[in-house]
Amino acid sequence: MTVAREIRIEGVVQGVGFRPFVFRLASEFGIKGWVLNSSEGVTIWAEAEEEVIKGFYREILAHPPKLAMIVNHSIKPRELKGYDHFFIKHSERSDHKDVIISPDVSVCDDCYQEIMDPNDRRYHYPFTNCTNCGPRFTIIMDVPYDRDKTTMRDFPMCPDCAREFEDPMFRRFHAQPNCCPKCGPQVTLRDLEGNVYPGFGHEFIKEGKILAVKGLGGFHLVCDATNRESVAALRKRKIREFKPFAVMCKDLEVVKRYCHLSPQEAELLESPAHPIVILKRRRLDDLPPEIAPGIHTLGVMLPYTPLHHLLFAEGLEILVMTSANISDDPLIIDNDEALKKLKGIADYFLMHNRKIYNRCDDSVTAVVGGEVQIYRRARGYVPLPVDLPVDPPAVILACGGDLKSTFCMTKGRGAYLSQHLGDINHYGNYQQFLYTIPRFEKMLDVKPEIVVYDLHPDYMATRWAKALKGLRKIGVQHHQAHMASCLAENQVTEPALGVVCDGTGYGLDGAIWGFEFFAGTVDKLERMAHLAYIPLPGEITIKHPSRMAFTYLYEIFGDAGLQYARKYLTALPSEEQQVLVKQLENRFNTVLTSSCGRLFDAVSALLGVCTRVQYEGQAAIELETQADITDAVPYSFDFNTATYPYTLGVRSTFQEILEDLQQNIPISIIAGRFHSTIAEMIIKVLERMRKDTGLSVVALSGGVFQNRLLYLLLIRRLAEQGFEVLSHRKVPTNDGGLSLGQVYIASEVIRKDVSCHSIEDIKN
Numbered sequence: 001m002t003v004a005r006e007i008r009i010e011g012v013v014q015g016v017g018f019r020p021f022v023f024r025l026a027s028e029f030g031i032k033g034w035v036l037n038s039s040e041g042v043t044i045w046a047e048a049e050e051e052v053i054k055g056f057y058r059e060i061l062a063h064p065p066k067l068a069m070i071v072n073h074s075i076k077p078r079e080l081k082g083y084d085h086f087f088i089k090h091s092e093r094s095d096h097k098d099v100i101i102s103p104d105v106s107v108c109d110d111c112y113q114e115i116m117d118p119n120d121r122r123y124h125y126p127f128t129n130c131t132n133c134g135p136r137f138t139i140i141m142d143v144p145y146d147r148d149k150t151t152m153r154d155f156p157m158c159p160d161c162a163r164e165f166e167d168p169m170f171r172r173f174h175a176q177p178n179c180c181p182k183c184g185p186q187v188t189l190r191d192l193e194g195n196v197y198p199g200f201g202h203e204f205i206k207e208g209k210i211l212a213v214k215g216l217g218g219f220h221l222v223c224d225a226t227n228r229e230s231v232a233a234l235r236k237r238k239i240r241e242f243k244p245f246a247v248m249c250k251d252l253e254v255v256k257r258y259c260h261l262s263p264q265e266a267e268l269l270e271s272p273a274h275p276i277v278i279l280k281r282r283r284l285d286d287l288p289p290e291i292a293p294g295i296h297t298l299g300v301m302l303p304y305t306p307l308h309h310l311l312f313a314e315g316l317e318i319l320v321m322t323s324a325n326i327s328d329d330p331l332i333i334d335n336d337e338a339l340k341k342l343k344g345i346a347d348y349f350l351m352h353n354r355k356i357y358n359r360c361d362d363s364v365t366a367v368v369g370g371e372v373q374i375y376r377r378a379r380g381y382v383p384l385p386v387d388l389p390v391d392p393p394a395v396i397l398a399c400g401g402d403l404k405s406t407f408c409m410t411k412g413r414g415a416y417l418s419q420h421l422g423d424i425n426h427y428g429n430y431q432q433f434l435y436t437i438p439r440f441e442k443m444l445d446v447k448p449e450i451v452v453y454d455l456h457p458d459y460m461a462t463r464w465a466k467a468l469k470g471l472r473k474i475g476v477q478h479h480q481a482h483m484a485s486c487l488a489e490n491q492v493t494e495p496a497l498g499v500v501c502d503g504t505g506y507g508l509d510g511a512i513w514g515f516e517f518f519a520g521t522v523d524k525l526e527r528m529a530h531l532a533y534i535p536l537p538g539e540i541t542i543k544h545p546s547r548m549a550f551t552y553l554y555e556i557f558g559d560a561g562l563q564y565a566r567k568y569l570t571a572l573p574s575e576e577q578q579v580l581v582k583q584l585e586n587r588f589n590t591v592l593t594s595s596c597g598r599l600f601d602a603v604s605a606l607l608g609v610c611t612r613v614q615y616e617g618q619a620a621i622e623l624e625t626q627a628d629i630t631d632a633v634p635y636s637f638d639f640n641t642a643t644y645p646y647t648l649g650v651r652s653t654f655q656e657i658l659e660d661l662q663q664n665i666p667i668s669i670i671a672g673r674f675h676s677t678i679a680e681m682i683i684k685v686l687e688r689m690r691k692d693t694g695l696s697v698v699a700l701s702g703g704v705f706q707n708r709l710l711y712l713l714l715i716r717r718l719a720e721q722g723f724e725v726l727s728h729r730k731v732p733t734n735d736g737g738l739s740l741g742q743v744y745i746a747s748e749v750i751r752k753d754v755s756c757h758s759i760e761d762i763k764n
């Protein structure tokens with residue numbers, strides 16, 4: 001008996017070839033009816049024998065198109081209409097916009113073959129794409145996802161492209177950005193004088209010139225990574241002395257030549273997102289030292305647009321590909337802006353006339369201990385949601401932190417994190433924060449009812465949030481948000497233990513926290529232990545680790561510490577040392593801190609590894625690079641349980657480090673022992689906390705856990721001690737993941753209707 005069923009599929013189902021897939025499947029199964037893109041997702045009307053429809057439904061769920069992500073689905077009986085064929089219905093507009101927009105997808109194999117085939121009409125055409133690949137988030141201005149709602153609306157399709165677009169059996173069926181050399185965007189290669197050149201600029205790159213290249217989410221600055229003069233020039237012109245440059249390699253073979261590459265890392269490089277993957281270099285002398293000074297890793301990606309593939313001609317195999325921005329301002333996305341701001345940096349400009357609507361940096365990832373970790377979540381991942389463990393009782397907007405900023409907006413159980421917005425103390429980044437929020441509201445069709453902010457009174461996002469009128473505002477402590485972020489992505493609602501090792505964050509007592517131990521559920525996290533407080537002599541200390549080393553020496557050893565400082569902190573001028581003594585004595589312009597990042601800074605400077613910081617975490621990263629952890633015996637430390645919260649003291653740690661220094665023990669050994677000390681500290685405290693609370697699930701969060709040496713040592717040791725360890729896989733462990741934790745805490749505070757001393761709650 002023929003029956004009718006209505007099937008609804010929600011999730012990432014538009015712009016991923018879902019309808020042609022359903023169409024082909026329906027013909028295979030002999031099903032009549034239609035398929036339709038609606039604002040909620042995809043709706044299918046199926047008429048056939050009940051068993052046949054069941055098989056069809058099962059197949060859709062079991063083998064959807066590669067890029068699809070099904071979040072919800074349902075099947076309901078309907079009255080038979082008696083269709084005589086299966087067809088694709090035109091999009092209808094309805095009030096709900098529940099379709100999840102797809103992130104940008106790297107060029108697929110089929111499209112790659114076409115651009116490399118001299119007989120194909122898309123030979124060397126840099127904007128070739130299909131339903132399986134191409135731009136999405138970066139060009140989408142509104143939903144539902146149709147060409148007229150993207151920046152491709154400026155390019156009407158030619159008859160050939162229109163035919164492909166209408167053919168349900170073809171892979172460009174309803175590929176919204178579909179285009180060809182006849183009808184689509186075009187590239188231009190020019191110099192600052194306005195002279196235009198043919199081609200993609202290989203000859204200039206080979207000559208050692210620097211190109212500004214417009215990509216998917218913004219411009220890159222590009223040069224030959226094997227040419228020392230070019231790389232050094234780029235560094236000088238960009239006024240960036242130390243921060244490592246990312247590179248793009250022609251293919252996996254080239255990657256393998258320069259870096260160690262596990263099968264999992266190769267898979268990540270080739271995944272649809274094509275992120276930057278941090279890899280360990282094989283040797284340090286095969287590329288100019290200016291690529292990544294002071295570190296042994298390299299951020300590598302593969303070409304992800306046809307234009308990138310076309311850059312690798314005439315023997316070019318590895319290119320520096322660094323974001324085109326000036327001193328931490330937002331990535332440049334506009335042609336005129338590029339010509340103006342990159343004057344004096346880029347020699348040539350490879351630009352095109354397709355607009356970038358949503359700015360999006362390259363994502364940065366690594367495989368650590370067999371798991372993917374995301375350090376910067378942007379292109380290829382945004383705007384996919386992260387599932388919350390609970391249903392938030394309202395639409396929540398969480399504003400995130402300050403550096404590595406992201407915000408997060410909820411829709412149902414989905415937590416939608418914005419792309420990485422950078423340091424929003426910079427005017428341009430703050431502007432981007434301001435205009436990206438309404439874009440997410442539009443894209444998700446939600447209006448936030450609750451806004452969540454970090455307690456730091458000077459954060460730009462905090463000031464902005466507190467000034468909002470007419471909605472409830474909830475302030476959340478920085479490190480509690482870190483821990484909650486880890487619990488959220490691991491779907492934990494039960495009480496747990498947490499360790500947050502971080503740079504800085506505003507504490508509930510006004511001190512700067514950063515090495516914190518909590519226990520409880522996210523709405524009631526109790527601070528059970530922390531690193532003992534030490535004064536932080538002014539904000540500038542964050543950029544000058546020697547000042548932190550000096551502070552530890554002086555605070556711990558008094559006048560004896562001054563002798564050590566003279567001997568080991570040679571980078572710190574003696575006049576500055578004298579001023580510091582006065583400052584510390586009078587507690588002038590100092591704030592107390594328990595930061596783990598600052599402890600790493602102090603040791604890094606004391607060992608002479610890094611004395612001046614130009615990017616966040618630099619001193620710790622360089623210390624990690626130096627460290628040899630084989631057989632590293634931890635130094636002793638003080639675990640004080642006489643007062644509560646418990647504290648960790650480092651007097652004996654510094655004592656023993658100084659002894660090692662006096663005996664000329666290699667820096668690598670001391671650095672290794674220091675890493676192992678931090679791990680032992682954490683274990684010692686957690687063991688006590690487990691005894692006190694009976695809990696043994698531990699969440700690890702905070703920027704310091706980007707330190708792979710520490711992280712791997714710690715998770716191994718924790719497992720040995722019988723702890724169940726939770727860490728970050730979906731959002732960054734650094735402040736990029738903060739907004740997710742803020743959402744989770746606020747959601748639970750409202751849902752359970754609790755008020756807690758650690759949470760500010762303004763109901764107006």
Ligand code: ZN
Pocket residue numbers: 107108109110111112128129130131132133134
């Ligand atoms: Zn394709």
Ligand code: ZN
Pocket residue numbers: 157158159160161162179180181182183184
């Ligand atoms: Zn065309």
Ligand code: FE
Pocket residue numbers: 478482502503504505702703734735
């Ligand atoms: Fe943080």
